[in-house]
Amino acid sequence: MSDPIPPPLARWPSEAPELVSLAVSDGDLGAAVAQYEPTAPLRVWADDRPDGASVRETMSSLLRLRLPLDTRLVAVLPADGLTLLVCERRINGVGPDGVAIRLHGTGCTVVRPQGDGSWRIAADAWQLTGHVQ
Numbered sequence: 001m002s003d004p005i006p007p008p009l010a011r012w013p014s015e016a017p018e019l020v021s022l023a024v025s026d027g028d029l030g031a032a033v034a035q036y037e038p039t040a041p042l043r044v045w046a047d048d049r050p051d052g053a054s055v056r057e058t059m060s061s062l063l064r065l066r067l068p069l070d071t072r073l074v075a076v077l078p079a080d081g082l083t084l085l086v087c088e089r090r091i092n093g094v095g096p097d098g099v100a101i102r103l104h105g106t107g108c109t110v111v112r113p114q115g116d117g118s119w120r121i122a123a124d125a126w127q128l129t130g131h132v133q
Helices: 015-026 029-033 055-063
Strands: 042-045 070-079 082-094 100-113 119-132
Touching: 015 029, 015 055, 015 070, 015 082, 015 100, 015 119, 029 055, 042 055, 082 119
Parallel strands: 042 119
Antiparallel strands: 070 082, 082 100, 100 119
């Protein structure tokens, strides 16, 4: 039995949300969660959904849509060991139940360098809005 291949880790700040996007689009929960620090908060929805879900739980709900996640970097602001990334995100398509889904929004991602030279997400707020038809 061979060891599983570990998910890639971001080598620079702007790569972290891109790797999340690729992992969600590929349906790879482990690779998506690996981009976050263990205690990182993640808020995806712009409405009044309660906070408190873990990154794993939130990513699991996104993966159930079985749709690609498109992420576009809008701005990068490095500051004293942290980097703030402003990203636009979109999820468009037809879900597994045949329902059309159009979600989009701008959010902020804070990334922090790790001891191994990689960058991981320390806090993330996507603020997706839109509709499910």
